[in-house]
Amino acid sequence: MLDIIHTRKWLARISLLALMPLMLVACDDDDDSTSVDDRGYLQFYNASSNSSTTQFRLDDELVGSAPYGDVTALAAIELDDYTLTLERADTSDASNNVVVVEQDLTISKDDYTLWAMFGDFTAPELVAYDYEPSDDFEDDQFELMAYNFTSSSSQLEIYYAPEDGSFDEASYLTTLGAREQSATFDLEEGDYTFHVIEVDSGELILSTAEVPFVEAKTYFVVLRDDDESTDGTISLDQVTTSTFVYNYTNENNAAQLRVYNSIDELGSVDILLTGRAENPSFSAIDFDSASEFQTMPFGDYTLAMTEVGNPTNKYIENKLVSLASGASKNVVFYKSTSNVVSALVFSQDVRERVYEHDINLLSFANKLDSDGDRYLLKAYFVNEAEGETLESAAQVLTGVDFAKVRNFTLVSGDYAVYITYTDDDGVEQALVDDIYLELEANTNYMLILEPDSSAYGGYRISVVQ
Numbered sequence: 001m002l003d004i005i006h007t008r009k010w011l012a013r014i015s016l017l018a019l020m021p022l023m024l025v026a027c028d029d030d031d032d033s034t035s036v037d038d039r040g041y042l043q044f045y046n047a048s049s050n051s052s053t054t055q056f057r058l059d060d061e062l063v064g065s066a067p068y069g070d071v072t073a074l075a076a077i078e079l080d081d082y083t084l085t086l087e088r089a090d091t092s093d094a095s096n097n098v099v100v101v102e103q104d105l106t107i108s109k110d111d112y113t114l115w116a117m118f119g120d121f122t123a124p125e126l127v128a129y130d131y132e133p134s135d136d137f138e139d140d141q142f143e144l145m146a147y148n149f150t151s152s153s154s155q156l157e158i159y160y161a162p163e164d165g166s167f168d169e170a171s172y173l174t175t176l177g178a179r180e181q182s183a184t185f186d187l188e189e190g191d192y193t194f195h196v197i198e199v200d201s202g203e204l205i206l207s208t209a210e211v212p213f214v215e216a217k218t219y220f221v222v223l224r225d226d227d228e229s230t231d232g233t234i235s236l237d238q239v240t241t242s243t244f245v246y247n248y249t250n251e252n253n254a255a256q257l258r259v260y261n262s263i264d265e266l267g268s269v270d271i272l273l274t275g276r277a278e279n280p281s282f283s284a285i286d287f288d289s290a291s292e293f294q295t296m297p298f299g300d301y302t303l304a305m306t307e308v309g310n311p312t313n314k315y316i317e318n319k320l321v322s323l324a325s326g327a328s329k330n331v332v333f334y335k336s337t338s339n340v341v342s343a344l345v346f347s348q349d350v351r352e353r354v355y356e357h358d359i360n361l362l363s364f365a366n367k368l369d370s371d372g373d374r375y376l377l378k379a380y381f382v383n384e385a386e387g388e389t390l391e392s393a394a395q396v397l398t399g400v401d402f403a404k405v406r407n408f409t410l411v412s413g414d415y416a417v418y419i420t421y422t423d424d425d426g427v428e429q430a431l432v433d434d435i436y437l438e439l440e441a442n443t444n445y446m447l448i449l450e451p452d453s454s455a456y457g458g459y460r461i462s463v464v465q
Helices: 010-026
Strands: 002-004 039-046 054-058 061-066 075-078 080-089 097-107 112-118 125-131 141-148 156-162 171-176 185-188 190-198 203-207 211-213 218-225 234-239 245-248 255-261 269-274 281-285 294-296 299-307 310-323 328-335 341-347 356-363 377-382 395-400 405-411 414-422 428-430 435-438 445-451 459-464
Touching: 039 054, 039 061, 039 097, 054 097, 075 080, 097 125, 141 171, 156 218, 190 234, 203 234, 255 269, 255 281, 255 310, 269 310, 299 341, 310 328, 310 341, 328 445, 356 395, 395 405, 414 459, 435 459
Parallel strands: 039 112, 141 218, 255 328, 356 445
Antiparallel strands: 002 075, 039 075, 054 061, 054 080, 080 097, 112 125, 141 185, 156 171, 156 190, 190 203, 190 211, 218 234, 234 245, 255 294, 269 281, 269 299, 299 310, 328 341, 356 405, 377 395, 377 414, 414 428, 414 435, 445 459
């Protein structure tokens, strides 16, 4: 029997409600079964950087699910023997699951275990970490355990400093090798910064912002690979018994940016960003073309787009672009509904995944009905190899609007992509020629519906990796 505790997620609340009748049966006065106080406790943390969202199950019953760098809520489990499985969505049929790890498990009274999944998601490893949380805290105290879930084989030294303290003000906490767990430390409640030294090189590889801690609570700090970093650094997760994970990156990580020019009539353009430290630029970006990602210091920039070789002829100037530490963003140039050159700035997920792909869909289709109102569009992603049609497609986006970004995930496979609208007579019409999207391993995509006077319907779908 599962009892999900300390969680606010909708799915976990539904699971708890569904289990309540079973709990009442187990607690019947005439029942000689184990007391409801006899439980073991477990959580699952996903430390496999190229993984999909992974379901954590006991005897086919869902305990919780977690994408990379996330955790399930602490679950109270009745004492018994179980089969533990980790499952992912089937690439052949996203409505079904595939088991990636399976093993036997015995739950013992008052055992507390953090289960962590490591390694390549094609053949991951599952490791159990036992701990004993305190039930008798001193005033103003909390307890802390640290874990090294990075892929590096180097030992890491962890230091902590009060509030906004620098490394020079920090105190030593612990040294951890790969996949190691620390002892338990009792600290005073408050805000702390963490600093991490790679022992082999002596290099300071992480300094976080302030991390808050409150009294009478058990915390984990987890070092893991920073999946959004442009330079292979690490980050720190603050974990409790809930599903909430707070991630802290290196405050000085570089950011990266790329640009896409969807405006055919402008031809090639130059892009200049003006910042406090540097003034990055992109030269001769042709229409319907994307630049490579360019690394630059994090911070705030103003952007200008000009005619190639003629910086005085500006199509855009003083467009604000804000790049947080470690951020990856796109800037897409387009014509607004009033025919003004404009720019759309949005984040790009750069984490590589083995069985799924991050997709950003953008529409610059200004298709109007007889009253002059713009049609909302529908996007179908049809896995024809698995027998899907428009009517049976599992992945359909509705309400696709002009100059809005729709972010979603597709499991690996090949898809026919259709963009449609419903006309004034209520008939669904194709807006654009369909395309065939062959998803390549470890690749994320940007799909841009943009004007093309030579194409059917006046639009085409451009694919950017």
